Amino acid sequence: MLINRALLFLARGSKRYILRVSFVVALTAFLNLIQFYTLSKIVSGLVQELSLDLPLLLLFLAMAFLQILLKPLVLSWTANCEAHVKRNLRERMLEKIKTLGLTYTDDARSGALYTLLLDRVEALGPYYSTYIPALFTVLSVSVGTIIYIYFINATTAYIMLAGLLGVIILPLFTYKYLWSTGKEVWAEYDAFGSDFLDLIQGMQTLKNLPACKVEKEKIQAKAKLIHKKTMDNMKVTTIENFLFELFSGTGSVLSIAYAAYCGLKGEIGFSELVLILFIVRSCFGPVQVLMNAWHLGFNGLSASGKITDFLKTEERQMRSYFDPPAEKSTGLQVEGVSFSYSTGARVLKDVSVELEDGKITAFVGESGSGKSTLSSLIAGLYPYREGKIYWGSDVLSKESCENWQSKLAAVWQEPYLFNLSFKDNLLIAKEDASEEELHEVIEKSELKDVVDKLPQGINTLVGEHGARFSGGERQRLAIARCFLRDAELILFDEATSSLDEKNQKSIQAAMERLAENKTLCIIAHRISTIVNAHKIYLLEDGCIMASGNHQELIKNSPEYVELLARQASLVSFDEVGGEI
């Protein structure tokens, strides 16, 4: 018998559904009891009076009929209850995922997060839809039967009660061991699953490495460990089952045996004996269901801990609302912003930058200098706490974040492709875009040739992580999204360096079209792309080292010149060719 606060916490909002199922399950059990009560009367009547009592026979059939009629209701309410509990939980978890935001999903293994969201929640369902109703039935109908039998023969009732209590109470003692060994099994599965995934995804790489053999042995040892841990858990389960059998055997067989023993001694009459024979079975039917449900419910119990922990994870909130400065500034302002990820040192230290309206601003710096973090902060993706970010009368704060985000669009280095059709991937940016609009943006973002090659055109499914698409194609798709979005600010986290010349040119052309009349912020990895930027910020170790346009920086910043010099020797032929 296990109901605790954590489990009730998880079922918040679904209690009505659980009660409804419990009631109807108990009702069915009650009808079954009446049915067997009637049957016993028929049998003893037949044996003693040698005649079939017709009204009783009809009652017997009526009870059976009612149970049959109730079956669809029981099962559909059970399904509803489970669905409601799971939906409710998933909604709460998703809300949590959103509020925790990217800093959390970055840190945690996102794989673990979606197993939690999908499989673990799935496993929790039967606890509420099956275990609790079974428990309720045992406590009402089975206990009721025992009380009835008490008035026929007290000792028989005591034996039954002993068996029943044993079945109900036993889990309280075994639970702890089941829980701890069960948790180990789950953990072993998780570890195996995530290692297996890791190795399968990296198999191409792995096969080239001498570590291949070692890894194979390791994963095979893990598979064996699952067996070992499962059997450890099984030890507890089998012992528990042994006791379950012993208790239910005591309650359902020994009680009748004792009654028959009394019958032999002449203490109980024949018809009462037949009654006991039949309704004891009916009484222990729900107990059997409870024992089975316990194992289903238990799977959920071991899942509940992780879900509860996740729902109670501490949130890092973004700074709260502040009033924008009275004198209206032009351009997006970042003022004195510092930031660190949940673990580790500061990635940004007291950074102030301005993105002027309608102009191009660029962040440059070596990898790890903080330029990508800064752009994600501007996009409202990280909960910054120190400093201010605002644009005219709009400020970036916890309260106004969604409104803020509605004004911007971004092309990230590795745009995510959803497991939808190509078209739906574009519609992420604008739900109600027309076909014409879509074709226009496909044209503008140089995706025409890509779409033409797809087997079902824009209705083609893009597959896991957009496996069909190269990095360059994905970026162009992200640019197309930005076109649809028609935002005022575009953030462009450049990835041109991993692309061939052709892709690079396409992206550059598309970006130029996109940025017309917009405020553009480029996170640049190559100086050549930003020679024309209105203002360039040079970042180093999370600080702004210098700012100005290309010419000014060349004049005033030795660091910039150094960065440039290092790149100049590597500048690609066409750029040099272009300048000569």
Add this chain to the structure above:
Amino acid sequence: MKRFEIISSLFKYLHSLRWYMVLNVVICFVYELIPMASLFLISYVIGGIIRGAVMNYQGFLLALIILTFLQASFGYINMWTEHDIAYRILYKLRQDIYARLERAQPIFGKGMSSAEIVSIVSNDMNLLEWFYAHTINIFIVTVVISLMILSFYFHLHPLLALNALLWIVGYLLSAVIFKKRSEEDGHEVRKNYGILARFGVDLVQGLKDLLTFNAWRRYLQRFGIAVDNYDEAKKKDALRRAREYMYTLCIVTLLTLCTLIIASHLKISSEFSLAWLPTLISLNACIVKLLNKFMSMSSQFSSIFAASERVINLLNVPISVEDKGGLVFEGPIETVVFEDVYYTYPGTSEPQIKGLSFSLKKGEQVALVGESGSGKTTIIRLIQRYADPQKGRILVNGRDIREYTLESWRNALSVVSQHTYLFKRSVEDNIAMGRPGASKEEIRQAAKIAQAHEFIEDFPKGYDTEVGERALKISGGQRQRLSIARAILKDSSFIIFDEAQSSLDSANEERLNMAMNDFLGNRVFLSIAHRISSIQNSHRILFMDKGCLVASGTFEELSEQNSLFREKILGEGQG
């Protein structure tokens, strides 16, 4: 795949445990028989009371106490043995699947996604537990016990046996009647759960883009619809199960009803002693209980078989390259020669590489250039023996590479590709995979050559920093430098870079090139690069177009003499 084939494949894995399985069936039989014996005894006694027979009532009570204890004990051994058998087979299967996938990689064409494979290895595999632990034994025991009870009934009166047989058959028919619908519903439920799961994964992994495009709420709605559909499918399935229950409940009620009628009829013609009636009713209940158990098993059949089929398919993934060579390659590499090599990808008609011939020798640094799809990566796959050429051969030190064992040959190569994978473990462990057992000093040395040492030291935990999920916290350039470090640590005589520097910023690329020059020495170095800066300094450039080698020479030679090179590689004449 037919069910019969699936079952015979599943039985193959049972072979080594067959005596264990026989033992379990016997135990299971005793376990199921005991409660019937108890009930038989009790109802016999109750019947005896009405007959007025004299019985040893203390012995009777003692017998039942012993039986109850025996039942619990056999329950214990039964549960232990059936699960032990099943989980032993499962871990063997998991090992076999991994070994198979390792041999079969890379799966060309429509391979499964890695998430699907993992889902088969964890979820589907656990459904097989049902097959091995709870199906075979219950099936045999149900048949045997039913026959026993029927012959007992026959002994009492043939009509009783006929009656029971009729309803047992009726009960079992439900499996046939509802089979198709049950399979459809099961399929529908799994399909909808698959869709739901996909949306769930997207919500978690695509969070950044969803937030940026304010699309979170809208995507949540899509997820909501997927949840609706899933719930709907589950509900439909539940209602079908309800109909099945209704059917079987009817049968069970009719069984009791007919038994009562026959009994009262037989009594009148006094061919039968009514003292047996409680026994009959009790035994009927026992049969029903056993049939229920069997049916609840068979309702899982469609899922079990579908899952088994996926598992078996995974165990039979085709292997693209046979490891037939017997020579152990001991290196170092002196020459690599392609001799008129043709390669066509499975499922395509046009060869990706057509009659390719070239050679590399030790100490050479060679760049492969060409547009996407010109066959560069295929060359590298062939060298790695991820596939074998259909025509022509590749000679290393004068011998066909197929003569060497795969393991020894692959050990002689270090390949870094654009998307080289970093494993979810510490940075140090990732590099060390290049040479298990390498010392910390050697690892740091390799990282220094790869220009990775500095940024690793800047990580919060230095070399002990864990590489995150999909290496998100590490930038593309850093990731590439880590994989280069791994390749350097491997210290083989043939180094291959497939776009290995594409994400590096220019400063790091320059430093890396300089360090690499010192490191390469007498090694063979083959690289694919798009950036001109990366190929300028190669000793020789092989220029590929449409699967053929069209020109080779130094950068200067090609850019002066070859107009196609200027157009396609230098991007001139395209505006």
